[in-house]
Amino acid sequence: MSSMILLDLLGGVALLLWGLHMVHSGIVRAFGSDLRRILGTALxxxxxxxxxGIIVTALLQSSTATGLMTASFVTGGAVDLAPALAIMLGANVGTTLIVQALSFNVTAVAPLLFLVGVIAFKRGGQTRTRDLGRVAIGIGLMLLSLHILLDTLAPAEEAPAVRTLLAAITGDSFLCVLMAAVLTWVAHSSVTVVLLIMSLAYSGFITPVAALALTLGANLGSAINPVIEGSNSSNPASYxxxxGNLLNRMVGCALALPFLHPIADALSRFEPNASRMTADFHTAFNLVLAIVFILPLAWLASLLTRFLPERAKPNNPTAPLYLDEAALGTPSVALACAEREVLHLGDIVESMLLQGMTALMTDDRRLVAEVSRMDNAVDKLDEAVKLYVTRLTRESLDERDGHRAMEIIAFSINLEHIGDIIDKNLMELAQKKIKRKLAFSKQGAAELEAFHQEVIGNLKLAFSVFMSGDVKIARQLIAEKATLRTAELAAAESHLERLRERRPESIESSSLHLDVLRDLKRIHSHICSVAYPVLERAGALQPSRLRVVEPDESSTDDKDAASAG
Structure with missing residues (x-):
């Protein structure tokens, strides 16, 4: 009998974990990017x-996922640590809300949730509708698992061995805290462990004091996993x-542990139901922690910054800086990491473009070699970005995130092509100029530098389009393409005029001058490519630039061609 009860118990817990996973994955797919924007604004x-933190975690049902999203803003000092710690205080409260909802007798709703969820998942025309169907099925599974747990634990009098074993294990409050902390770390879910504790308390397997001690352990355990798995060991600042979240929990557990007996007595007067009392304590504990720590967070952040300083980045330009492996479980965070890495790649390409032009104008062999080394770094980073993004399977991304993933890869590839043009073409021209001791005329050099500055300015504009997706800036970038085409024709015409005047420098460097213009224009075409997906989404692109030819006009042209033949 005891072995069957244990097996049913483990099956109920497994079902609860799977239901929670479905809720989390459905919400991430449906609203992941929106939730991340909410966190970014709230910081x-x-x-x-x-x-x-309360709102996002109440939806995600994972304080770890909220922590990963928040860490993506904090890493590198983009935002202050204090508001990030405040988000985690809110996240701890947010995880208690589903526990509060499930502590009431709502099991009868499960069949309706299954029905609605399956219809939405199978028949939903939009991706988001299907994701919300997944969420409904997940909540239904959680309710069903609680029903299984309560049915399994109901005949407590028929399993005295299990009751005796649990009484012996949970007799010491400190041991309860440690045991629940380890269990929560293994399960990666404080919600699951607290719901299990509530089921045990409701069935009378554990005392109210033991239930509260186990709840403290579940709160502590949920803060351990991000420290172990969610940080970059090479950078102390990532911890x-x-x-900081773990320290808050530890202090809270240490303060509450000696007073569990009077707390249990006080709560039992207001809420005799052991299951509801556990849920109330879980919420109250996190609310009190938030009230206590919300004001001194700046002091805590200062302390953490002092003892965990930012480690100097290794002098390895080919090593990615922002591709966090731990973020792959949360697609919206992983895409943000990839975006930052592409901007890092873009910074290197911008430096190549600046130094490459300097090398071309000053005949600096050292800079030519440096640009070649930088291109190797660009190639490695482009490969790393592509591999990282493709590890996010298509099934884990909603339609919008899927499009964003393709945009990230496309921009990374275009930046890599720009690097190749600079290294393989412009630097080859620079070496040719140095070897043959060629020189541009003063007017020709000024035109090339002005043309180059236009390209640099539009590269910065492209970075803005890539990050913001602003249609107005995208239009401006495409308009610059036509402007640069006109500038190229003007520069070429001016160069031909100098050839007609038979200026020696212009004659000697003619081929070189026109090749530089051509390569800078090719670079600019790759730069402008980032604007097309933005304009396409906004419906601002025409199907073709070709003029539509009327049928009569076409037939007339054919007749003219035939007569000419």
Missing amino acids: RNRFLAFLA RLPL
């Missing part, structure tokens, strides 16, 4: 951040956020 002050 301006700690109180707004606290509220955002600031998860370690």
Whole structure:
């Protein structure tokens, strides 16, 4: 009998974990990018951040996922640590809301959730509808698993061995905290462990004091996993956020542990139902922690920054800086990491473009070699970005994130092509100029430098389009393409005029001058490519630039051609 109860118990817990996973994955696919934007906006002050942490985590049902999203803003010092810690305080409260909802007798809703979820998942025309169907099925599975747990634990009097074993294990409050912390770390879900504790308390397998101690352990355990798995061991600064959250939990557990008996007595007067009492304590504990720590967060952030300083980045230009492996489980965060890495790649390409032109104008062999080394770094980073993004399977991305993944890869490839043009073409021209001791005329050099500055300015514009997706800036970038085409024709005409005047420098460097113009124009074409997906999404692109020919006009042209033949 005891072995069957244990087996049913483990099956119920497994079903609960799977239901929670479906809720989390469905919400991430449906609203992942929106939730990340909410967090990014909320990081301006700690109180707004606290509220955002509650909302986002109540939807995601994973404080670890919220922590990963927040860490993507904090790493590298993009935002202050204090509001990020406030988000984690809110995240801890947010995870208690589903526990509160499930602590009531709502099992009867499960069949309706299954029905609605399956219809939405199978018949939903939009990706988001299918994702919300997945969420409904997940909640239904959680309710069903709780029903299984309660049915399994109901005949407590028929399993005295299990009751005796649990009483012996949970007799010591400190041991309860440690045991629940380890169990939560293994399960990667405080919600699952707290719901299991509530089921045990409701069935009378554990005392109210033991239930509260186990709940403390579940809260502690949920903060351990991000410290172990969610940080970059090579950079101590990446531990600031998860370690700050863990310290908050540890202090809270240490303060509450000695007073569990009077707390249990006080709560039992208001809520005799052991299951509801556990849920209330779980929420109250996290609310009190938030109230206690929300004001001194700046001091805690300062302390963490002092003891966990930012490590100097290794002098290896080919090593990715932002491709966080831990973020792959949360697609919206992983895409943000890839975006940052592409901008890092873009910074190197911009340096190549600047130094390459300097090498061409000053005949600096050292700069030519440096540009070649930088191109090797661009190639390696482009490969790393492509591999990282493709590890996010198509099934894990909603339609919008799928398009964004393709845009990231496309822009990375275009930047890599720009690097190749600079290295393989412009630097070859620079070496040719140095070897043959050629020189541009003053007017020709000024035209090339002005043309080059236009290209550099539009590269910065392309970075803005890539990050913001702003249609107005995308239009401006495409308009610059026509402007640069006109500038190229003007520069070429001016050069031909100098040839007609038989200027010696212009005659000697004629081929070189026109080749530089051609390569800079090719670079500009790759730069402008980032604007097309933005304009296509906005419906601002025409199917073709060709003029539509009327049928009569076409037949007339054919007749004219035939007569000419």
